Amino acid sequence: MIKIHLNKGKEQSLLRKHPWVFSGAIRKMEGSVSEGDLVSVHSARGEFLGLGHYAPGSIAVRLLSFQETEVSSGFWKDKIGKAYELRRRLGLTDSKETNTYRLVYAEGDGLPGLIIDVYGDTAVLQAHSIGMWQARSEIASALKEVMGDKLASVYDKSAESLPPKAPVAVTNGYILGDGPGKGEVLENGNRFSIDWAGGQKTGFFIDQRDNRALLGEYVKGKKVLNTFCYTGGFSVYALNAGARLVHSVDVSKKAIALTDENIGLKGQADRHASFAVDTFEFFRDQEETYEVIVLDPPAFAKRMNVRHNALMGYKRLNAEAIRRIAPGGILFTFSCSQVVDKYLFNNTVMAAAIEAGREVKVLHQLNQPADHPFSIFHPEGEYLKGLVLYVD
Numbered sequence: 487m488i489k490i491h492l493n494k495g496k497e498q499s500l501l502r503k504h505p506w507v508f509s510g511a512i513r514k515m516e517g518s519v520s521e522g523d524l525v526s527v528h529s530a531r532g533e534f535l536g537l538g539h540y541a542p543g544s545i546a547v548r549l550l551s552f553q554e555t556e557v558s559s560g561f562w563k564d565k566i567g568k569a570y571e572l573r574r575r576l577g578l579t580d581s582k583e584t585n586t587y588r589l590v591y592a593e594g595d596g597l598p599g600l601i602i603d604v605y606g607d608t609a610v611l612q613a614h615s616i617g618m619w620q621a622r623s624e625i626a627s628a629l630k631e632v633m634g635d636k637l638a639s640v641y642d643k644s645a646e647s648l649p650p651k652a653p654v655a656v657t658n659g660y661i662l663g664d665g666p667g668k669g670e671v672l673e674n675g676n677r678f679s680i681d682w683a684g685g686q687k688t689g690f691f692i693d694q695r696d697n698r699a700l701l702g703e704y705v706k707g708k709k710v711l712n713t714f715c716y717t718g719g720f721s722v723y724a725l726n727a728g729a730r731l732v733h734s735v736d737v738s739k740k741a742i743a744l745t746d747e748n749i750g751l752k753g754q755a756d757r758h759a760s761f762a763v764d765t766f767e768f769f770r771d772q773e774e775t776y777e778v779i780v781l782d783p784p785a786f787a788k789r790m791n792v793r794h795n796a797l798m799g800y801k802r803l804n805a806e807a808i809r810r811i812a813p814g815g816i817l818f819t820f821s822c823s824q825v826v827d828k829y830l831f832n833n834t835v836m837a838a839a840i841e842a843g844r845e846v847k848v849l850h851q852l853n854q855p856a857d858h859p860f861s862i863f864h865p866e867g868e869y870l871k872g873l874v875l876y877v878d
Contacts, residue, residue, distance in 0.1 A: 522616030539617025548598035639663025718745030
């Protein structure tokens with residue numbers, strides 16, 4: 487195994503269990519290393535600190551373990567077994583109301599660079615590093631050992647998630663079992679058709695499960711606007727909870743088609759209309775007001791150097807919604823940009839409220855659900871933040 491030695495004093499973050507080694511912290515490497523290789527990390531004094539996958543770039547090593555261990559089939563089974571046990575304790579693995587959940591959330595489950603979402607009896611794997619992608623067959627075998635008869639297939643969806651300059655040619659496909667690439671699932675009793683082969687991410691935004699359920703408490707008899715709707719998650723919940731009318735907006739025609747398909751599962755199209763248009767254009771051209779509005783945009787900023795522009799986008803978006811919402815209206819607003827923390831997001835929404843000239847109260851502060859846990863030693867894992875606002 488290649489040994490990486492750090493500069494003096496750069497071991498402190500690892501001693502605090504933070505799982506990243508930045509390239510600037512490295513003093514020397516013993517041997518020739520390739521992307522995805524397993525490496526051991528040592529202090530300037532030669533003390534063992536951890537082992538993980540190497541990658542060129544700012545984050546040079548993502549640690550899999552702070553212990554000296556063999557990364558073999560037993561390692562993967564142990565890690566995935568612990569992740570599964572947590573979801574079992576959360577009531578997700580045997581639920582009759584919900585059969586889709588996140589089984590592995592990268593650093594939150596001690597497996598940096600790996601996402602695994604479960605859709606019924608199919609697990610969809612996304613590797614965000616070459617090291618994890620190279621271990622995909624062992625990971626699939628470990629999944630089968632842990633889940634047994636509850637797992638029929640494992641689909642690898644890594645072509646979209648690996649680094650753009652990754653030194654491998656990757657094709658999505660089944661690495662265990664087979665299937666059509668899509669299926670129907672339940673979430674809190676709500677039915678959804680999921681296209682994990684052709685959809686965004688792994689096919690569904692599981693991280694909004696709890697927040698969609700909360701929306702249901704506010705929509706009965708109301709007119710609801712769901713922007714950046716993707717597959718219509720919030721729209722389905724709103725209709726099932728008794729909303730009078732729901733409008734779904736997304737710039738992607740494919741997303742709107744998926745939304746319409748999900749709305750059709752319970753035959754509620756008579757209370758729904760969809761619009762394949764940019765949300766900002768919709769606000770500009772639409773004169774209607776709504777009693778409940780959902781703002782769930784994609785990440786406006788994935789890097790610090792574009793954070794300011796992202797904040798301006800969030801401010802503009804929220805100001806438009808606050809202007810448009812009916813008096814006494816409820817606004818669900820979110821950011822999934824990791825580089826925008828909850829305090830910065832809250833301040834940006836406050837600035838939008840000032841610009842819109844409306845009285846606004848915070849009813850709830852929202853975040854990601856428990857199957858997206860983040861390590862207390864890795865606060866970067868907290869990415870989803872949201873507010874439920876009462877607009878007077």
